[in-house]
Amino acid sequence: MNTIKANKVLFKNGETINIRNGERLQVDVVVLDGKIDRVGHIEEKNFAGKVLDVKDHLIVPGLMDMHVHFREPGREDEETIETGCAAAMAGGITAVCTMPNTDPPCDTQEIVRFIKKRAEAELVDVFPIACITKKREGKEISEIADLVRAGAVALSDDGNTVIDNAVMRRALEYASMYEVPVIDHCEDPALSAGGQINEGIMSTRLGLLGNPDISEAIIIARDLALAEFTGGHIHIAHLSTAKGVELVRRGKEMGIKVTCEVTPHHLALTETALSSFDTNLKMAPPLRTAMDVEALLIGLRDGTVDAIASDHAPHAIEEKDVEFDAAPFGILGLETMLGIILTRVVRTEALRLHEALYKMTMAPREVLRMPLPQIKKGEPANLTIFNPESQWKVDKKMLKSRSRNMPYDGWKLHGRVFAVCNKGLIHHVD
């Protein structure tokens, strides 16, 4: 891969796809000084810049992943903003939202600014999510106005559910003044206490403490009640259960401001994969049952589930290479999100291609009230270019992330990424 200035580049023989209706169009795209200069049929011989042949490739608005963990500041051995952005680019993603569970947590203007500063020169847009409560302790709401003004795009105590209903109420009320969503990791800590995997036949067979689906559902129900009461916008992170899908569906029907996301791993894997105690399959919320996966897919189709997000969670090798109980929760996801979705969701016909792309481009930006990058003359060039048919094999050793905790090693995925373009830069395969 190679990063160049997007000064004068012609993407020749590509195809755009309308993410609303799936309409495809053969086009050539010229990027000039970071902006889209021309879209249409462009003769190569009349073009004086760099030409990249993208035959059989789709040119789509840059993908956005609204749920990632870059470990800077605090655990730079696991991921930095730089390596996280490299992983994003490899995965065809030009915008990410970073969760605030860094060390120190992102609960002050200084940390928000630090993250933005560190990402300034990157091709990838890094949008910090700040803490709902100071130190993610669930006690006092953070200085939300300050955080939003510094650049925070949403609030979350990710990993920690805000348990105190009054605190959550105030957070939703206060955040609604600044029009930022409150993102909740929905898990009742008492019901999930000690839970290693989904409570079900696998937790019984493996002798691991179970985390029941009602732990998620109860908090979602609570959040819906609070969002309805306050008029605030609640966004449910990494929805994993059929019960949760049904609650969000009803919430939307009632007109509650609720949105939600689902991860690729909760769509591609179920708890049955756990029989070998692989800690690379340990995450929160846990892998659920085939019935839950089916409900999530239906939710994606009928619009209950808004966005797809990776919950990219790097962990050091030595922390995952331990007995199951002792391993931390979370797996990598940035570099495989597009591939998993194309392979396990689109090719299985659970979603059509343009619908899946909608969930990874438009939908997260709608949740965060951001405009969708347009592929037309005069717009900033924010693009993902990939071949939806070509296969590639996931190789742990080749990951751009600094960590290796992922269960997909050796998987064959569709949709090799050729290039991403954003902020005046193009990163492409040589």
Add this chain to the structure above:
Amino acid sequence: MPLQSRHLLGLEGVSAEEITLILETAASFKEILRRPIPKVPTLRHQTIVNLFFEPSTRTRISFELAEKRLSADSISFATATSSVTKGETLKDTVRNIEAMKIDMVVVRHQASGVPVFLTQCIDAAIINAGDGMHEHPTQGLLDMMTMREKFGRLKGLKVAIVGDIAHSRVAGSNMHGLKTMGAEVMVCGPKTLIPRNIQELGVEVSCSVDDAIAWADVLNVLRIQLERQQAGLFPSVREYHAEFGINKARLQRAKKEITIMHPGPINRGIELESDLADADCSLILEQVTNGVAVRMAVLYLLSGNEEGMAEG
């Protein structure tokens, strides 16, 4: 290799033929144990390490004895630490031990899945001596050996496992092994200590000890951990004893002969009335005797020793 796997990680997935082979081999070893010199040179060239990360008296001594009776070189290592509390990871600990050239590792650990994890860390054969709430396969085997001796069969035998099913590795191995051998299994205990979906394993569920007694040929009574009460899973030891304790009065009401087993150590007067533990219907000490024979059989069958059982 007489067994399909070179490890014994659990009884789930172990075939009826393999279990029968282990039990029959154990019966032969039990004969050897009755000899004036109860020792054979079978594993003379094998080095075995017993890694006990969780306190154990019975199981550790049973394995050590089995190893000595088979003339293996064995050492035991007991510690209460884990990767969380100790600077060294579990993986490093076992790889260091393996570097001293060992053939088999017997492991007990408080975390489920550790024996499986060790198969990915080292080349030695791994024998699970109890992992967390997962399995305790040699206990399951010795329980089946004891039942088989008494009833001459396992097929069709009705076994009720009574107590803390949710947190018991003994229940896990008993359920898998007994179902494979064609026995009927019931689990019995307070609802808070029975996994919600346990029927999917093909077992009956009852919350009435009296119903279990009326149904069963054998009661396998589990030890109740006092920490479960502290975790709020049942209201008090007193109530547990009153509702789920096995006592003579209950057995007399049932007016039938029933066999009592217990993996030990017993909380006398809590899950099992003291008199009953020592009664004629109790096979508890027989279980302990059979434990050594079963472990000899497992060690022998996993050693890859092609010679006869009594050969060098």
